[in-house]
Amino acid sequence: MSTDLHAQARTLLDRGDAPGISPAEQAWLHEHLRQCDPCRCYAELTARAIQGLSSFSFTVDPGLAARTQAALTRRAQQMEAERARRSMYLRGFALACLFTVIGSLLAWPGWAYVARRAQLAPWEWQLGFSLFWVLPSASIAMLLLVGMALGNGRSNVRSLA
Amino acid sequence: MLAATLTWAGFVDQASEARTISEGLRRRDVAILHKLVECYQYRLTRYLLYLTGRQELAEDLFQETWLRVLERGSQFDGRSRFEPWLFSIARNLTMDHFRRKKMISLDSPAGAHQENNSSSGAQQEPLGANLADRNRPSPFELAARGEDAARLAQAMIVLAPIYREVLVLRFQEQLSLQEVARVIGAPVPTVSSRLRRGLEALRAHLEVATPEGGTDVH
Ligand SMILES: [Zn+2]
Numbered sequence: 001m002s003t004d005l006h007a008q009a010r011t012l013l014d015r016g017d018a019p020g021i022s023p024a025e026q027a028w029l030h031e032h033l034r035q036c037d038p039c040r041c042y043a044e045l046t047a048r049a050i051q052g053l054s055s056f057s058f059t060v061d062p063g064l065a066a067r068t069q070a071a072l073t074r075r076a077q078q079m080e081a082e083r084a085r086r087s088m089y090l091r092g093f094a095l096a097c098l099f100t101v102i103g104s105l106l107a108w109p110g111w112a113y114v115a116r117r118a119q120l121a122p123w124e125w126q127l128g129f130s131l132f133w134v135l136p137s138a139s140i141a142m143l144l145l146v147g148m149a150l151g152n153g154r155s156n157v158r159s160l161a
Numbered sequence: 162m163l164a165a166t167l168t169w170a171g172f173v174d175q176a177s178e179a180r181t182i183s184e185g186l187r188r189r190d191v192a193i194l195h196k197l198v199e200c201y202q203y204r205l206t207r208y209l210l211y212l213t214g215r216q217e218l219a220e221d222l223f224q225e226t227w228l229r230v231l232e233r234g235s236q237f238d239g240r241s242r243f244e245p246w247l248f249s250i251a252r253n254l255t256m257d258h259f260r261r262k263k264m265i266s267l268d269s270p271a272g273a274h275q276e277n278n279s280s281s282g283a284q285q286e287p288l289g290a291n292l293a294d295r296n297r298p299s300p301f302e303l304a305a306r307g308e309d310a311a312r313l314a315q316a317m318i319v320l321a322p323i324y325r326e327v328l329v330l331r332f333q334e335q336l337s338l339q340e341v342a343r344v345i346g347a348p349v350p351t352v353s354s355r356l357r358r359g360l361e362a363l364r365a366h367l368e369v370a371t372p373e374g375g376t377d378v379h
Contacts, residue, residue, distance in 0.1 A: 014357045015338065016331055042364075049363035050332045052309035058207050058300060061220055065202045068224045069195045075228055076191045 005032065009039045013046050082151065089148035096141035104134055175242060184240025189231060200229055200246065204334065208248055209225045211329040212255050212322050221298075222258065226251040248330065252344060309367060316366040316372045324359035327352055 007033045012021055021029075033040045090147070115125030173293035185193030205226065229250050230237075237246050301314035317325060323345075331352075341352045342357045 009355075011357070014360050015353065016356075030323055045259055045364045045367055046360055048309055048367055049360055051315065052313040052363070052367070053176045053328060053332055054309070055306050056207075056301065056304040056314075057209055057306055058203070058304040059216075060203055060206045064206070064223060065198050068198050068227050071224055072194050072198070073191055075231055076189055076194075077191065079232070126231055 006036065006039055009033065009036070010042055013039075013043050016050065050051050085151060086148055089151065093141055093144040093148065096137055096144060100134060100137040100141060103137060104129075107133055177342070179241065180239040182243050183237050184232055186230065186234025189234060190207050192229065197230075197243075204244075205247065205251060207333065208250055208329055209255065210304075211317075211325040212252065214299060214301075214317075214322070214325075216300050218258070222251060222254055226255050230256060232261060234360055237377050240286060241343075242340070244334060248334070248336075248344045249346070253327070257317045312366045312369070316363050320359065320362050324355050324362065327355040330365075331356055 009029055012025060012029050033043055096132065111125055111129045111133070115122075118125075120128075130149075180196065182193065184190075202223075206219055206223055209222050209226075210216065213219050213222065226247070230247065233250070237243065262343050299314065299318050301317040302311070305311045306312040325339055326345065328337045330344060331338070336344070338349050342349045345352065
């Protein structure tokens with residue numbers, strides 16, 4: 001019998017009863033083992049090794065599952081709180097942006113009217129509009145964005161710890 | 162398998178089980194996670210014990226693995242089985258742990274060197290301090306029931322984790338070669354080669370007791 005056939009039989013045995021072994025291969029292996037004593041010994045030893053592994057009975061700390069479940073509950077609550085906080089910041093940011101744009105568009109004619117009545121130069125009331133209307137609402141939007149970014153950074157650090 | 166243990170929860174077959182788990186993880190459903198922790202308690206700990214060889218470390222990594230499952234749950238698409246995904250998370254965390262502790266990586270050149278060695282290649286000192294505390298019995302010695310298992314426990318102490326892990330994934334977890342390959346992030350021929358080396362080491366320990374066993378390749 002050629003070395004290749006023994007090697008082939010042992011390769012099949014080492015793979016275990018993998019789904020990759022076809023019925024034809026199984027039949028061939030069965031026949032080979034019937035005729036070849038060394039490969040049969042190899043098969044028996046392999047089966048003993050695999051059975052021996054299955055007979056291992058590891059001890060698992062009975063409190064491990066409960067501790068893990070408690071840690072999961074805590075982390076899930078933490079993540080939910082973080083999600084709620086992020087969404088609050090995001091809504092605030094969107095609202096501040098909306099207020100800056102739409103509010104400015106709506107307020108602009110009013111400011112222009114008051115400025116005309118007060119006989120202000122255009123650059124004066126336009127500067128006033130930027131300083132006292134656009135800048136505060138844009139700053140609030142930016143602060144909300146920074147707050148959200150800082151919160152994300154903190155939660156990333158926590159999940160890495 | 163899990164399908165059998167979770168049928169009460171309405172999981173009929175493996176495909177719908179994976180889908181249910183995937184949806185639960187996407188929703189961050191803590192109740193599903195609690196059930197999974199119970200179901201995989203023994204199997205995940207066993208895998209981590211094969212990988213690390215240390216009880217306390219395996220338990221720490223067990224907890225870390227589930228927290229990671231909670232955080233990254235949306236990445237499990239439910240199109241394949243849950244087990245390979247779970248074990249690959251556990252494996253990555255173990256590798257990160259060893260990297261942090263500056264131990265040899267599971268897939269380090271040292272591991273590759275072991276793979277390229279001859280039949281005794283699998284029997285080298287694994288992962289730095291791994292299993293080094295010989296004053297205490299290893300988890301394998303504690304788990305051994307019967308004569309063969311006691312001999313195999315001795316083999317496990319000297320067997321590198323890269324071989325131990327394919328043995329547990331293939332023969333205990335009954336994962337296919339492709340699934341094992343996915344867990345360890347290596348091609349199927351590498352898995353086959355590690356299986357062969359791992360079994361070779363186990364057979365060598367059993368053969369000591371039965372010297373008449375003829376296992377020479379012709
Ligand atoms: Zn033969």
